Amino acid sequence: MERSLTHIALFAALIAALGLVPRLDLAAGVPITAQSLGIMLCGTVLGARKGALAVLLFLLLVALGLPLLAGGRGGLGVFVGPSVGYLVGFPIAAFVAGWVMERTTLAPGWAALGAAIIGGIGVLSLFGILGLALMLDKTLIEAAVIALAYLPGDIVKAGLAGLITQSIATARPAALLSRAG
Amino acid sequence: MLTLTSPIDTRLHPVRAGVKLAALALVTLGLFQIASPLPLIGVALSLGVLHIAVGGLRFAAHALRMLWPVWPFVVVVGLWHLWLGDLAGGSVIVLRMLCAIAAANLVTMTTRLADMIAVIERLARPFAFALPPRRLALAIALVIRFIPVLAERMGHLRDAYRARSAGRQVGWRILGPAALAALDDADHVAQALRARGGAE
Numbered sequence: 001m002e003r004s005l006t007h008i009a010l011f012a013a014l015i016a017a018l019g020l021v022p023r024l025d026l027a028a029g030v031p032i033t034a035q036s037l038g039i040m041l042c043g044t045v046l047g048a049r050k051g052a053l054a055v056l057l058f059l060l061l062v063a064l065g066l067p068l069l070a071g072g073r074g075g076l077g078v079f080v081g082p083s084v085g086y087l088v089g090f091p092i093a094a095f096v097a098g099w100v101m102e103r104t105t106l107a108p109g110w111a112a113l114g115a116a117i118i119g120g121i122g123v124l125s126l127f128g129i130l131g132l133a134l135m136l137d138k139t140l141i142e143a144a145v146i147a148l149a150y151l152p153g154d155i156v157k158a159g160l161a162g163l164i165t166q167s168i169a170t171a172r173p174a175a176l177l178s179r180a181g
Numbered sequence: 182m183l184t185l186t187s188p189i190d191t192r193l194h195p196v197r198a199g200v201k202l203a204a205l206a207l208v209t210l211g212l213f214q215i216a217s218p219l220p221l222i223g224v225a226l227s228l229g230v231l232h233i234a235v236g237g238l239r240f241a242a243h244a245l246r247m248l249w250p251v252w253p254f255v256v257v258v259g260l261w262h263l264w265l266g267d268l269a270g271g272s273v274i275v276l277r278m279l280c281a282i283a284a285a286n287l288v289t290m291t292t293r294l295a296d297m298i299a300v301i302e303r304l305a306r307p308f309a310f311a312l313p314p315r316r317l318a319l320a321i322a323l324v325i326r327f328i329p330v331l332a333e334r335m336g337h338l339r340d341a342y343r344a345r346s347a348g349r350q351v352g353w354r355i356l357g358p359a360a361l362a363a364l365d366d367a368d369h370v371a372q373a374l375r376a377r378g379g380a381e
Contacts (some may be wrong), residue, residue: 002371002379005316009323010331010367014360016324017331034356041360057320064297064321065185065289068328073250075185075289080209080281082254136258137274146257160353167357168364175364 004050007177011042011054012061016068035070036154039090040120040161043097044112045168047178052095059087085131086124093124101165101178108176109166116158125150184294185286187243191236193291198300201288208284212277218269221276228283235291247286248279255279327366335359 015038042051058068067074079087097119104111125147132143169176193201215221232241255275262271298321302314338355 002374003368005320006323006367006371006374007364009320010327010363010370012320012324013327013331014363016328017335017359018356020328020332034353037356045360045364057324060301061321061324064301065292065294066325067185071250075247076205076285077247077282077289080278080285081251082278135278136254137270138261142261160356164353164357164360168361171357171361172364175361 007046008050008054008057011038011046011051012057014038015042015055015058016061016066019068019070034157036090036120036124037157037160039094039124040097040112040116040157041164043094043099043119044101044115044161044165044178045176046098047102047180048095048098050177051098052091055091055094059090062087080135082132082135083128084135086128088131089124089127092127093119095119096123098178107166108169108179109162112165113158113162116161120161121151121154121158125154185247185289186293187236187240187290189236189240189243191240191291193235193287194293196291198292198296199303201292202300205284205288209281212281212284215277216273218272218276221273221280224280225276225283228280228287232283232287240290244283244286244290247290248283251278251282323370330366331359331363334362338362 015035018034018038039055042054045051046054062068062074063076063079065075069078078084097115100115100118101111104114106114128150129140129143129147132138132146133140136143136146138146165176169179174180212221212224215224229241232244255278258271258274262268262274265271298318301321302318305312305314305317335355338358339351342349342351342355
């Protein structure tokens with residue numbers, strides 16, 4: 001009971017902390033934020049249910065007015081902005097990533113890579129593109145072109161989610177809650 | 182912990198949070214019914230006047246700065262509609278988006294965190310069978326407490342990495358240890374909570 005609560009809260013804090021890290025140079029020359037990496041890790045490490053709840057808790061704090069999104073954004077305004085689709089997709093992406101992680105028997109690193117690609121890139125882009133199309137009054141194809149800008153960074157982050165999940169599985173197998181059950 | 186609540190005291194600060202949120206919902210719904218640029222320019226101007234009226238020029242300037250992060254979208258939509266030759270359509274999209282964001286930011290800037298949390302607790306009360314309000318409040322408090330702790334820990338990990346490998350870029354390698362440390366913290370806090378009588 002307490003353990004689920006603290007895991008959800010601490011990973012919500014981790015997503016926020018990853019957004020505060022000043023321009024962690026994840027890949028040479030590509031200044032990408034680690035925040036959506038945090039979303040992927042919520043799913044691959046905590047599993048579907050807890051991962052999605054951690055992301056929802058994080059979004060609740062953003063809505064309450066804490067500047068926790070990358071670049072110090074937050075408040076109610078971001079939920080009527082053009083990237084609202086990505087915010088709606090965050091918890092669903094974490095859930096799907098966790099679900100994939102729980103359902104495969106692959107080695108944790110490869111499973112997490114697949115989970116991050118399906119949940120963190122596929123599902124998240126789907127919602128992001130729908131949001132862009134609705135908010136900017138574009139067709140889905142046009143919105144997809146705008147969303148392409150995020151793709152190179154997302155691929156790097158999915159790879160990192162795989163590596164980090166694998167390193168957690170190696171260092172402390174019992175800590176990988178998505179594989180605990 | 183910093184919040185986006187404006188330190189400049191405005192006339193909207195004492196208004197009840199629930200009232201402001203309800204008004205915001207109505208304004209946002211209304212905005213999406215407007216489909217021509219002229220009324221939207223009117224809304225934008227009256228929002229500007231409202232900002233100055235409740236909080237003065239400095240408050241209004243601060244609110245304007247909070248709109249800055251959406252500029253890439255304004256540029257994309259602007260160029261797109263310039264190319265299509267549909268200026269009216271483009272300006273409706275941009276103005277509507279800016280007005281909706283500005284109105285939402287105004288509520289965020291004039292409502293204290295404690296008042297927002299009180300609204301959430303009240304809204305969550307009917308769902309108490311699934312999510313006890315006290316547990317939700319505890320979770321919110323834990324996140325707010327642990328964000329600076331985790332950020333500081335990441336700073337330590339980065340310094341340690343630099344000390345070991347001078348000249349090399351500190352990259353993603355600290356993220357694994359950072360996630361592990363968060364998992365450990367979660368276990369310790371869970372134990373501490375249980376020792377004090379549990380999370381109920």
